[in-house]
Every structure is written in structure tokens, then in C-alpha cells.
Amino acid sequence: MIAAEGPTRLPAAVHGEAERLAALVPPPGNQAHAYLASLSPKGRQTMTERLRAVAALLAADGGAPVPWEALPWHELRFAHVAAVRARLQERGAAPATINLTLAALRGVARYARNPGLLGAEEYDRIRDVRGARGTRLPAGRAARSWPTSTWPTGRRSRRRCGCATARGIRSGWCR
Numbered sequence: 001m002i003a004a005e006g007p008t009r010l011p012a013a014v015h016g017e018a019e020r021l022a023a024l025v026p027p028p029g030n031q032a033h034a035y036l037a038s039l040s041p042k043g044r045q046t047m048t049e050r051l052r053a054v055a056a057l058l059a060a061d062g063g064a065p066v067p068w069e070a071l072p073w074h075e076l077r078f079a080h081v082a083a084v085r086a087r088l089q090e091r092g093a094a095p096a097t098i099n100l101t102l103a104a105l106r107g108v109a110r111y112a113r114n115p116g117l118l119g120a121e122e123y124d125r126i127r128d129v130r131g132a133r134g135t136r137l138p139a140g141r142a143a144r145s146w147p148t149s150t151w152p153t154g155r156r157s158r159r160r161c162g163c164a165t166a167r168g169i170r171s172g173w174c175r
Contacts, residue, residue, distance in 0.1 A: 031073045031111040035104075038111075050104040057087050073108045074117035078125035081105050085129060098132035 032051055036044045048068075055068040058080070084105065088098045109126045112118035 030069065031117070032068065032071070032108050035107045035111040038107075046100070047104045047107070050101045051108070054084055054101060054105065057084055060087075074112040076105065076109055076112065076118070076126065077122060078129065081109075081126050081129045085132070089132065094136050095132035095134040096136075102129060102131055 036047060036051075039047060051068040055066055055071055058071070059065040081102065085098060085102060088101060093101075106127055109118055109123050113120060113123040
């Protein structure tokens with residue numbers, strides 16, 4: 001058996017790598033930071049915006065505005081998530097925006113559950129908040145009618161426009 005001679009020293013390259021990895025670890029106690037650290041850079045940016053929107057909605061209750069980083073995310077409950085969903089619907093947010101916000105809150109709740117700050121039962125309740133249903137038409141997809149003064153002049157163009165208006169589709173799609 002070989003006895004160790006004093007403390008072992010890490011090579012400088014390994015020590016620098018350890019410091020770099022330590023900088024990536026989120027601060028303890030903030031589950032939102034832990035959740036965001038698990039995402040890609042674009043996902044982190046998107047979910048940060050959603051968490052900012054939630055902080056603004058919660059401050060709209062008459063309380064002082066609080067930065068999203070300072071909110072006690074581990075105290076998130078079903079009633080809070082359901083209220084955020086209802087308030088977003090009242091403001092006319094798109095179903096995709098509401099569902100993205102709910103996904104951000106579920107992710108933060110998952111990271112609050114893992115260290116035991118949020119009970120499994122409460123986490124299940126938060127997860128059970130239903131997403132918004134519905135669709136919105138993409139911008140620019142409505143077929144416009146041609147004013148009679150600007151009808152195209154060639155025979156082929158008139159034929160296309162007649163076909164398009166008869167079928168209810170754009171003139172460029174009719175050949």
C-alpha cells in the first residue's frame with residue numbers, strides 16, 4: 001500500500017477548468033437561476049422574458065415591482081400559477097404565449113421540488129394547470145379583395161384573379 005505524501009495539487013489546467021465550472025453553477029437558493037442554467041442560450045433568453053412577465057403580473061396586484069431574480073420561486077403554488085394564466089388570458093395574450101409562460105413556471109417548480117423546497121403534491125398541482133387552447137392566424141395570411149380600379153390588365157392576369165376570387169384564394173396561387 002502506498003501512503004499519500006501530503007495534499008495532492010491539481011495541475012493549473014484542471015484548476016482553471018474547475019473555476020470555470022464553478023462559475024456556471026447557479027447561486028444556491030434561487031431555483032429560477034438553476035432552471036435557466038439548464039437551458040440553451042436562446043431558451044434561457046426566452047424563459048427569462050417570461051419570468052420577467054410573471055414578476056410584472058404579480059406586482060400588478062398593487063405591490064411594489066420586484067425583479068424576477070428576487071421573487072421567492074420556491075413559494076410558488078397552484079393558485080399563483082392559475083392566477084397568472086387567468087390574467088394572461090384577460091389581457092388577450094396568445095395561447096402560445098400563455099403556454100410558454102406556464103412551461104417556465106413548471107420548470108422553476110421542478111427545480112424547487114428537487115432540493116425539497118416544494119412538496120411533490122404541490123408540484124403535481126402546478127403541473128396540472130391546463131394550458132391555453134386556441135389558435136391564431138399568422139400575420140399576413142388573409143386574402144385581400146382587389147379593388148375594381150386596380151384590376152390587373154392582361155388576359156392571363158384577369159383569368160388568374162377570376163379564379164382566385166371564385167375559389168377564395170390568393171391570385172398568385174392559381175395557375
